Amino acid sequence: DAGVIQSPRHEVTEMGQEVTLRCKPISGHNSLFWYRQTMMRGLELLIYFNNNVPIDDSGMPEDRFSAKMPNASFSTLKIQPSEPRDSAVYFCASRDHREPYNEQFFGPGTRLTVL
Amino acid sequence: AQSVTQPDIHITVSEGASLELRCNYSYGATPYLFWYVQSPGQGLQLLLKYFSGDTLVQGIKGFEAEFKRSQSSFNLRKPSVHWSDAAEYFCAGASGGSYIPTFGRGTSLIVHP
Numbered sequence: 001d002a003g004v005i006q007s008p009r010h011e012v013t014e015m016g017q018e019v020t021l022r023c024k025p026i027s028g029h030n031s032l033f034w035y036r037q038t039m040m041r042g043l044e045l046l047i048y049f050n051n052n053v054p055i056d057d058s059g060m061p062e063d064r065f066s067a068k069m070p071n072a073s074f075s076t077l078k079i080q081p082s083e084p085r086d087s088a089v090y091f092c093a094s095r096d097h098r099e100p101y102n103e104q105f106f107g108p109g110t111r112l113t114v115l
Numbered sequence: 116a117q118s119v120t121q122p123d124i125h126i127t128v129s130e131g132a133s134l135e136l137r138c139n140y141s142y143g144a145t146p147y148l149f150w151y152v153q154s155p156g157q158g159l160q161l162l163l164k165y166f167s168g169d170t171l172v173q174g175i176k177g178f179e180a181e182f183k184r185s186q187s188s189f190n191l192r193k194p195s196v197h198w199s200d201a202a203e204y205f206c207a208g209a210s211g212g213s214y215i216p217t218f219g220r221g222t223s224l225i226v227h228p
Contacts, residue, residue: 004158033215042220043205056215091158100214101147101166106158 004107006092012113018080021110024073025094033104034067034077035091043091049075050097082114117142119208121219128196129227136191136222138180138206146208148189149216150180153203162204165189176200201226 005024013019025032034046047057052069060067064083069075079086089111093104120139128134140146147166151159163174170182180191189206203223207216 043218045215048215093159097214100209101164103149103161103164104159104216106151106160108156108158 004092004094004105006090006107006110008110009108010111010113012115013082014115015083016081017114018078019082019086019112019114021077021090021092021112023075023077023092023107025075025092026105027073029094029096029105030072031095031097032069032075033093033095034075035093037089037091037109038087046077079112082112084114087112087114117146117208117210117217119206119217119219121204121206121222123222124220125223125225127225127227130198131195134191134193134196134200134224136204136206136224138189138191138219139187140189140206140208141187142208142210144210145184146210147214147216148180148182149207149209150174150178150189150191151205151207152176153205153221155202159205162191196224196226198226198228200224 007022030051033048036044046059047067049069067077089109091109093106095104096102118141122137149164150162153159162178163172165172165182172180178193182189203221205221206219209216
């Protein structure tokens with residue numbers, strides 16, 4: 001298996017632009033997580049899905065952030081409009097949630113820089 | 116509140132020395148506990164996990180961790196550190212109905228030659 005795939009790996013954009021981050025989970029995994037990592041706040045859970053349904057989006061910082069999972073093999077995280085404080089590394093992770101002790105598998109991350 | 120605490124932001128060791136990274140948890144019931152490693156520019160990779168049974172857990176890359184209920188700890192150890200072990204280490208815990216992991220702030224390991 002190729003593992004969790006994220007694209008792009010790096011994104012540089014200007015304030016006010018729309019940014020879309022993409023994630024392909026490991027085949028057969030039915031939970032998907034979006035995290036944001038910064039020096040100041042560490043690793044923050046933004047949202048997670050079970051069976052393509054958003055379960056908890058309480059970590060999404062504000063309405064500028066939205067996430068979708070149209071099918072079991074694809075998810076997007078969108079920021080519109082982007083702001084400099086959104087600069088961070090965004091990770092996608094997947095897990096087989098049939099056993100609660102199963103670990104999460106992380107993608108390589110997308111490093112977002114908003115100028 | 117359920118939480119995981121890593122008291123040490125940075126740890127510096129010499130290559131070949133032993134290592135212990137601390138992790139404390141705060142959960143009502145016994146949580147599922149994990150240690151992940153993050154190399155620069157990479158995602159997190161699981162080192163080991165504990166959910167029941169033997170309290171000494173063996174992981175990859177020569178790491179082990181011991182669950183101590185009396186101390187609410189799950190410290191990560193390695194008898195002899197290699198330069199390639201320099202990375203960020205995260206402890207995580209999960210409990211309750213959703214079993215969504217809570218991550219510590221991480222400990223940065225620096226290895227001197």
